[in-house]
Amino acid sequence: MAATIIAAVDGSAAALQAARLLAGYRGDPQRLALIALNVQPRPLTLWPGPAIDARKVDDALLAQGSRELEPACKLLAEAGLVPQTGVRLGVPAVWIAEEAARRSAALIVIGTRGHGPVGGFALGSVALRVAHRAQTPTLLVQADSRLPQNLGRSLRVLVPLDGSSHAARAVGFLLAAREWLGEIRVDLAHVRSAPGLWDTLPADERRLLEEWGSTEAEQATRDARALLYVAGVPHDLEEAAGDAPGHIVRLAGVSGSELIVMGTRGLGAVHHALIGSVALKVALASPVPVVLVP
Numbered sequence: 001m002a003a004t005i006i007a008a009v010d011g012s013a014a015a016l017q018a019a020r021l022l023a024g025y026r027g028d029p030q031r032l033a034l035i036a037l038n039v040q041p042r043p044l045t046l047w048p049g050p051a052i053d054a055r056k057v058d059d060a061l062l063a064q065g066s067r068e069l070e071p072a073c074k075l076l077a078e079a080g081l082v083p084q085t086g087v088r089l090g091v092p093a094v095w096i097a098e099e100a101a102r103r104s105a106a107l108i109v110i111g112t113r114g115h116g117p118v119g120g121f122a123l124g125s126v127a128l129r130v131a132h133r134a135q136t137p138t139l140l141v142q143a144d145s146r147l148p149q150n151l152g153r154s155l156r157v158l159v160p161l162d163g164s165s166h167a168a169r170a171v172g173f174l175l176a177a178r179e180w181l182g183e184i185r186v187d188l189a190h191v192r193s194a195p196g197l198w199d200t201l202p203a204d205e206r207r208l209l210e211e212w213g214s215t216e217a218e219q220a221t222r223d224a225r226a227l228l229y230v231a232g233v234p235h236d237l238e239e240a241a242g243d244a245p246g247h248i249v250r251l252a253g254v255s256g257s258e259l260i261v262m263g264t265r266g267l268g269a270v271h272h273a274l275i276g277s278v279a280l281k282v283a284l285a286s287p288v289p290v291v292l293v294p
Helices: 013-023 054-078 092-102 126-133 165-176 203-220 222-231 244-255 278-285
Strands: 003-008 032-040 084-089 107-112 138-142 154-160 183-192 235-241 259-263 290-293
Touching (some): 013 054, 032 054, 032 092, 054 084, 084 092, 092 107, 107 126, 126 138, 154 244, 165 183, 165 222, 165 290, 183 203, 203 222, 222 235, 235 244, 244 278, 259 278, 278 290
Parallel strands (some): 003 032, 003 107, 154 183, 154 259, 183 235, 259 290
């Protein structure tokens, strides 16, 4: 059965880069069922009023949505991937999340913006609102994201784990998606808190802390490693101590990962509660696309 993928398109540079990611798919096109969706927010403050014809405004918005879909759909068609298309009127994050749920989509692909620590979020990024609302894994692509080169055939993925069940769901997503992602190689990453005043500790105490940290990493990734082992997926374990978002982004570069896949805490529409989350910070700072798994 083909994997249904919702490509949310809004005419931005980031959305076009997300379309390029899909257009670069090297697997069997029959494995994907693409839906290119554009959602136009209604300017609610403009009506009702006697001087405005709401139907004409809706028609204009639908026409605008169709125009915004054209560049992405052209890219996909040239790659042999012809998506279904749709333009909706309403709140974009709500429509995208609900459409993904209605179609039992395997993935939402959407462009986002901003490398600052909270840049895209502070600007009301639709992509981040979708990621926090949807019960579907959401792939975030920035306008300058480095794209996978052989998606559909082979893929190297970084999966940060902290020992929690929500983090482990990222591995479950990857295993379920192997049929259309292609052969995967996984780098598991565990970042522990760095003890204060590290340099002032005696050498034997530092050694004990390092040994404890390795044990913590093995315990935090044990279940994920077992799943990957049983599935026959090659994997490595990377460890670090200190700032988790910074180390995750660094490890992705060191390992040559083409994608970061992270579990979120599933706070749903209460997206402001995630403002300081590791997943959010990684999504905004990563040079490669990031999948957030609810």
